[in-house]
Amino acid sequence: MRHLDPKIANERKARVLRWVVHNFIKTKRPIASSVIAEESGLGLSSATIRSILAELEDEGFLTQPHTSSGRTPTDRGYRTYVDFLQDVQRLTSNEKARLEAQYKDRLEELDNLLSQTSRLLSTVSHKTGLVLSPKIDRQTLKRLELIALGPKQVLAIVITQNGQVRHLPLRLAVPIAPPRLAALNRLINEHAVGRTIKEVREALSAGLEEAGRDLQDLQTVAGQLLGEVDRAEGPEPLYLEGAATLVDSLDQPGEFGELQSVMRVMEERAALANVLEADLQAALARPDGKPRAVRIRIGGENDLPELKNLSLVTTTYMMKDRAVGVLGILGPKRMEYERMMALVQTLGGLLSRSLAAWEPEDERG
Numbered sequence: 001m002r003h004l005d006p007k008i009a010n011e012r013k014a015r016v017l018r019w020v021v022h023n024f025i026k027t028k029r030p031i032a033s034s035v036i037a038e039e040s041g042l043g044l045s046s047a048t049i050r051s052i053l054a055e056l057e058d059e060g061f062l063t064q065p066h067t068s069s070g071r072t073p074t075d076r077g078y079r080t081y082v083d084f085l086q087d088v089q090r091l092t093s094n095e096k097a098r099l100e101a102q103y104k105d106r107l108e109e110l111d112n113l114l115s116q117t118s119r120l121l122s123t124v125s126h127k128t129g130l131v132l133s134p135k136i137d138r139q140t141l142k143r144l145e146l147i148a149l150g151p152k153q154v155l156a157i158v159i160t161q162n163g164q165v166r167h168l169p170l171r172l173a174v175p176i177a178p179p180r181l182a183a184l185n186r187l188i189n190e191h192a193v194g195r196t197i198k199e200v201r202e203a204l205s206a207g208l209e210e211a212g213r214d215l216q217d218l219q220t221v222a223g224q225l226l227g228e229v230d231r232a233e234g235p236e237p238l239y240l241e242g243a244a245t246l247v248d249s250l251d252q253p254g255e256f257g258e259l260q261s262v263m264r265v266m267e268e269r270a271a272l273a274n275v276l277e278a279d280l281q282a283a284l285a286r287p288d289g290k291p292r293a294v295r296i297r298i299g300g301e302n303d304l305p306e307l308k309n310l311s312l313v314t315t316t317y318m319m320k321d322r323a324v325g326v327l328g329i330l331g332p333k334r335m336e337y338e339r340m341m342a343l344v345q346t347l348g349g350l351l352s353r354s355l356a357a358w359e360p361e362d363e364r365g
Contacts, residue, residue: 014080015042016052017061021073021081025334030070075299075333078311082296082337095124099346114239117327117351122242125343127331128266130314131239131351132276134324141192141200144229146185151175156229161194170228176221184218188226201226238273240266246310246330261306275303276314276326283316283323294341299333309333313340318352327351 019040020031033049036042044052053071056062061077064070073081099120114131121129145157152175158166176184191203204222243266265271279295297303297312307330314328327348329340 012042012044013052013055014084016040016044016049017056017077018081018084020053020056020062020071021077024072025336028334030065030072032070035070073333075301078298078333079301082298085338085341096346099124099350113351113354114325115241117347118239118241121327121329121343121347122245125329125331125340126242127245127329127335127340128240128242130272130276130326130328130330132273132280132326133237133239134319135237139319139324140194140196144185144188144192144200146181146188146225148176148178148181154181154225156225158229168229170225172221173224174221180218180221184222184225187218188222197226197229238269238276240269240272243267262310265304265306271304271306272330275312276328278303279314279326280316280323283326294345296337296341311335311337313337313344315344315348317348317355319355324355 016036019036019042023031023035023039033046033053036049036053037044037046042049053062056077057064057071060074061080062071063074065072111133114133118129118131121127121131123129139160141158142161143159145159147155147157149155149169152172154170154172154176156166156168156170158168188200188204191200195203201223204226205219243263246262246266282295293315295314297307297314299311300308302308302310302312309332310330311333312328312330313335314326316323317325317327319325328344329335331340
């Protein structure tokens, strides 16, 4: 009896797996051995295909919903398929032109730009589009205005270099008179332009230590106030469009309670924002300082149990040379991964270029 070379046997098995995953994504129907024999063009007999399918099922790459049905991919099967995709599929010229046209006229506010990006991701992919907004502590400032609302209450208006505006009501530990608050406001803005909140705090602290006695009493107030601004969250940390598509797209919708839990995550958003924030932290921690082009989580690879029947495709976007946020597509495990990877890469690049070229309105010629 002739034994097949293990290398050839493994390659043949890999080709069958890729064909099954690819066609399940296209048809959403379990793939039978007879379909593979008739349509795959792999040149394998029905008996050989049945044997390979049984091996792939035993190894956890495929599953059989019913005894008489065909096979469907498991999370492990999807992962193997995605890892094989070395070259990202190009977007069609029409799709790429459409995306670029949306960015041709730069928007005046970052919030509008991020909201538009999540909408575009959802519209073009027919899935859920996600964009994690940059936190204030990672952005450079243009100006910070302090307005007294009461003896211990201050409204901080934070204006960043990329056009984001935040209104943050703050409560101080000690009262401050309006003239002293105005003096502190002037000092902060002397150090604000082009610096992050953390950098402003450090520069202001050093400046106040060297200042005269009449300003040193502001040091505690300045530290507390800038600390509150640093920790403050924007009103919309995560932009999300197309949540309703998830209900229809689940491969294995399960019980009604599962659908409720998925929709609850979509509505509350904080848990999803934390998932994307972890992607950003991973990008910032890479030794070479360059974020991974695309990250894909399949089913159980997601940290949230509510997403066990979904896949998440993400990439980071940059502001100048720093990764500051994450965008992505959330949809069923049965998705066109090549196209989804291309979409998030294209939108990530467009968003990064738009932020890099941003000019505050009053600085334009």
